[in-house]
Amino acid sequence: MRLLITGASGLLGLNMALRCAAAHEVTGVARGRLVGLPFAYRRADLTDFAALPALLDEVQPEAVIHCAALADVDACEKQPALAQRVNADLPGELARLCAARGVRLVHLSTDAVFDGAKSDFYTEDDRPNPLSAYARSKLAGERAVQAALPEAVIARVNFFGWSASGRRSLAEFFFRNLREGRPVKGFTDVHFCPLFVGDLSDLLLSMLEKGLQGLYHVVGSQALSKYEFGVALARQFGFDESLIAPVSVEAAGLTARRSHNLRLSVHKLSTDLGRVVPHYLTGLMHFYTQYTQGYPQRLQRFPQGDA
Secondary structure (H helix, E strand, C coil), rough: EEEECCCCCCCHHHHHHHHHHHCCCCEEEEECCCCCCEEEEEEECCCCCHEEEHHHHHHHHCCEEECCCCCCHHHHHHHHHHHHHHHHHHHHHHHHHHHCCEEEEEEEEEHHHHHCCCCCCCCCCCCCCCCHHHHHHHHHHHHHHHHHHCCCCEEEEEEEECCCCCCCCHHHHHHHHCCCCCCEEEECCCCCCCEEEEHHHHHHHHHHHHHCCCCEEECCCCCCCCHHHHHHHHHCCCCCCCHEEEEHHHHHHCCCCCCCCCCCCCCHHHHHHHCCCCCHHHHHHHHHHHCCCCHHHHCCCCCEEEC
């Protein structure tokens, strides 16, 4: 399958492209300069919408996996117009261009579209109510994609893994600080369903191969607090878990509002794929194994200069 993966310098885009490159014809695209990649790469500013048709016509993908996003929640709060451009207008334009060319699309959204008021797991039928500029822009992106290309896959996700910068995921945050013996805070009142990026990549590819369409929650199959996730990571690596202070997200002084309940049901995904969705403990074991095999160092060699 010919795949065009956007955001190929980011956590999901880079890991996804590397995972797919062995069995598929992959072209990655991002703004940064990357070298030594085992897949084709195009450097481009995707917010220049005028350049998108030529990119699609050159690569001629059978499917686009749209991972590019402005994912810094507090940065989006300070720059809502940029968040709208990147997270809403861009996926809508990509969907329109894919529809015109008969190209399949997988669009990545977020669990943050929910306000967290529900006491149980959210399903795909629950009504979103975003609390932040980031979440509002991502929901707008979902709706733009649905309007332009109803057959697209829209995947609401929450994932962790190694990135080229070493600073893109919650797991990296805990790893980096605990390894150096620095105390950190872990939110006891934010519950989520984290999924290892390798497992997420495999699930997204399986969804494409099976021809799934529409909205899916693609997260881990087990929920826990962010504090509990930090403790689990510390135990996996043999770090001192007492360095993690249990605190409330409300006391953290963050710019944007956060939902307390980000627990999403994966029943629809598991049923339609006919397989069990992995949970975070399996993912943390993979995360640890990659560390012992030097995978983070490998990723760090790809970016050059302003990547």
